[in-house]
Amino acid sequence: MSKKYTMPFSSLLSPGHTACAGCGMILAMRHALDILGRDTIICGATGCSEVTTTKYPTSAFNLPYIHSLFENPSSVASGVLAMLNRKNLADKVNVLVHGGDGFFFDIGVALNSGAWHRGDNVLYLCYDNEAYMNTGIQASSSTQLDTYTMTSPAGKKSSGYQRLKKDMPAIALAHRLPYVATATIGNLADFDAKIKKATSINGPKYIQVYSTCVPGWNCAECNTIKIPQLAQQSGLYPVVEYIDGKLASVMKVPKDTPKVSEFLKLQGRYRHLFKDAKGRSQIRKLQELANDNIIKYKLK
Ligand SMILES: Cc1ncc(C[n+]2csc(CCOP(=O)(O)OP(=O)(O)O)c2C)c(N)n1
Numbered sequence: 588m589s590k591k592y593t594m595p596f597s598s599l600l601s602p603g604h605t606a607c608a609g610c611g612m613i614l615a616m617r618h619a620l621d622i623l624g625r626d627t628i629i630c631g632a633t634g635c636s637e638v639t640t641t642k643y644p645t646s647a648f649n650l651p652y653i654h655s656l657f658e659n660p661s662s663v664a665s666g667v668l669a670m671l672n673r674k675n676l677a678d679k680v681n682v683l684v685h686g687g688d689g690f691f692f693d694i695g696v697a698l699n700s701g702a703w704h705r706g707d708n709v710l711y712l713c714y715d716n717e718a719y720m721n722t723g724i725q726a727s728s729s730t731q732l733d734t735y736t737m738t739s740p741a742g743k744k745s746s747g748y749q750r751l752k753k754d755m756p757a758i759a760l761a762h763r764l765p766y767v768a769t770a771t772i773g774n775l776a777d778f779d780a781k782i783k784k785a786t787s788i789n790g791p792k793y794i795q796v797y798s799t800c801v802p803g804w805n806c807a808e809c810n811t812i813k814i815p816q817l818a819q820q821s822g823l824y825p826v827v828e829y830i831d832g833k834l835a836s837v838m839k840v841p842k843d844t845p846k847v848s849e850f851l852k853l854q855g856r857y858r859h860l861f862k863d864a865k866g867r868s869q870i871r872k873l874q875e876l877a878n879d880n881i882i883k884y885k886l887k
């Protein structure tokens with residue numbers, strides 16, 4: 588194409604992807620890739636991060652990208668590392684394993700656990716939108732209590748998903764990973780700094796970024812940034828960073844801490860909680876979870 592007609596946009600993720608307007612995952616991905624740089628190889632799980640970027644025969648990645656099965660990107664990454672070692676390129680190339688919460692919390696756990704235990708020098712980046720979104724909003728073990736999903740609908744007998752969100756960073760920490768962090772797309776400077784930090788650390792790094800899903804959370808595109816900010820500010824989604832197993836930093840909640848209901852009310856997936864007394868008591872339970880996080884991580 589003639590230079591004259593080229594969009595004035597330069598990124599390792601090209602704008603020709605098909606992510607929804609207001610997608611938090613694609614924003615996080617673009618930031619991560621542009622920080623990791625050109626010498627990066629991506630091993631991707633299926634999910635929105637795959638289907639919105641690599642519809643055959645096109646690709647939105649200006650980087651090498653390998654997709655195989657849902658469960659095994661970390662094993663593919665081990666093979667990529669072996670190849671890089673053989674070619675004496677291991678110090679020059681970043682290897683990224685990325686995917687959604689369905690991959691990291693459920694389907695990829697076994698092989699990720701193996702790769703983490705082996706100490707593979709890979710960045711594992713989880714786009715946490717709290718459900719299997721690509722296939723139509725099924726609950727995962729990252730789904731929070733009382734969330735409406737297609738497999739946990741709210742109605743007369745249920746207020747939505749009936750289990751607590753799995754503590755995946757704690758599972759990563761149990762593998763003695765040298766770097767474990769959470770972030771949200773509500774504070775991209777913090778997320779960027781964590782990706783950058785991860786590149787300076789040898790070994791497996793796990794970063795979990797809370798990423799709005801407009802159709803799955805049933806929210807307005809204009810609230811893509813605000814909702815994760817409220818999740819962090821209310822204490823419901825603690826933003827923390829561990830280096831060598833020790834808590835190295837936390838993002839404090841503001842003095843005037845927003846209530847969890849401020850976060851919930853912007854999303855259709857929690858609309859049922861505002862309808863009756865049972866819903867209001869469930870909101871109190873979610874508020875208790877946030878309060879517990881504030882105490883546990885000393886967020887105030
Ligand atoms: C073993 C296996 N199970 C199920 C699927 C179908 N599948 C493809 S993508 C997907 C959802 C992915 O959810 P998540 O990892 O949270 O990513 P998101 O789409 O939410 O970004 C599912 C269930 C599959 N491809 N392989």
Ligand SMILES: [Mg+2]
Pocket residue numbers: 687688689714715716717718719720
């Ligand atoms: Mg998901």
